Amino acid sequence: MVRWEGGARERLQAAALRLFVERGYDGTTVADVADAAGLTERTFFRHFTDKRDVLFAGQEEFEQSYLEPLARAEGDAMSRVLAAVDAAAARFPDERRPWSRLRQTVIDADPRLRERELLKLSLLSEAIAGRLRAEGVEPVPAALAAENGVAVFRIAFASWIAAGETRSLQDLQAEVLARLRSLLGA
Amino acid sequence: MVRWEGGARERLQAAALRLFVERGYDGTTVADVADAAGLTERTFFRHFTDKRDVLFAGQEEFEQSYLEPLARAEGDAMSRVLAAVDAAAARFPDERRPWSRLRQTVIDADPRLRERELLKLSLLSEAIAGRLRAEGVEPVPAALAAENGVAVFRIAFASWIAAGETRSLQDLQAEVLARLRSLLGA
Structure with missing residues (x-):
């Protein structure tokens, strides 16, 4: 990272x-992006490995926003994962919603980007399950807790970026979780 | 499809x-595959769109193996999805286990193949949720039921292909489901 940039x-x-929105993902080059930002390609490649990385940078930070509250949370594996998912919703304040909506439009338009997005969430799920296993939780409950936590986030996130939605991600996650409990309860 | 092939x-x-196992996925060409099978590249492309498709062909049939029992199942959305997941386990009899193990080895070795595998399961989840929505189930419970059904399959499948595992996929799915209920119950 260079200070004057x-x-x-x-x-x-x-x-x-x-x-990406104006010309399509395939119709945009790294040179176009650097130009439009008033920067050089060289600078682009100091920040991102390739064009796709602009949409997916920050995986480690993304995972940490779940793993840190997970480490602090108490209770059984499922409760801890759900507490972490609740805390991580702070990553998506309302002012980020327009960006998230546009980003999703770009991703939905390209199967390769959809695949990459799925990998991002799968890596998150594996990171959470791996942390639980390292603490002695058995593999199947660790995987289930992680998968359900990520599913709650994913389903609530899809609502959060839907046209006209105004509720916070945290509130939407709480609603999805309540539905999940009622679906599987009894 | 041509009869004499x-x-x-x-x-x-x-x-x-x-x-793919011997030379790696990148080290294998379509020509190599056709040669090894004693067929022409032309024949290869009658059956598959590209090299990757060999590992992922049959998405529609895969989805149908869930959607057909889903259509016959009774009860609420979650019960019906779980009945469909149970019925679809018949796709994976024990004699298919060695193939599934090898296939997973190849997929795990290549991030692009992992992404494609995730898309396959995500498309299945969307197909199930779409069918439920078409029958009047609300979007969130439809998505949750579908995601959980696919999670039960995915987690049980990982156990099924683990070294030394001898239980059937159906039995493993039943165990995963029991863990899921206990994680979310109470």
Whole structure:
């Protein structure tokens, strides 16, 4: 990271997303993105490994936003995962919703990007399950707790970015969780 | 499908899997696969769209093996999805286990193949949820029932292909489901 490029990363992300929406993902090159952000390709590649990475950078930070509250949470595996999912919703404040909506539009339009998005969530699920196993939780309950936590996030997130939705991600997750409990209860 | 190529599809799949394991996925070409199966590239492309498709062909049939029992099942959305998952386990008899193990080895070794595998399961989940919505189930419970059904399959399947595992997929799914109920019950 170079000090005088302050904000370069964010400028590149904003420019890329705008171009992906306007010209399509395939119709946009790294050079186009750098140009639109008023930066060089060299600078682009200091921040991202390739064009796709603009949409998927920050996997480790994404996982940490779940693993940190998971480490602090108490109770059984499922309760802890759900507490972590609840805490991680803070990553998506309302001001981020327009960006998330646009990003999803771009991803939904390209099967390769959809696959990459699924990998992102699958890696999150594996990271959570791996942490639980490291603490002695058996593999099947660890995987189930992680999969359900990620499913609650994914389903609530789809509602959160739907047109006209105004409720917070945290509230939507709480609703999805309540439905999950009632579906599997009794 | 051409009558005198009977078995061509299966021969191509077996040859491809063997080569992927021996030489790696990237080290194997469509020409290699056709050669090893004693067939032409032209025949290969009558059965598969590309090299990757050898590992992922049959998505529609895969989805149908869930959607058909889903249509016959009775009860609420969750019970019906779980009945469908139980019935679809018949797709994976014990004699298929060695093939499934090898296939997973190949997929786990390549992030692009892992992404494609995730898409396969995500498409299944969407197909199940879509069918439920078409019958009047609300979107969130439809998605939750579908996601949980697929999670039960995925987690049980990982156990089924683990080294030394001898229980049937159906039995393993029943165990995973029992754990799921106890995790979310109370």
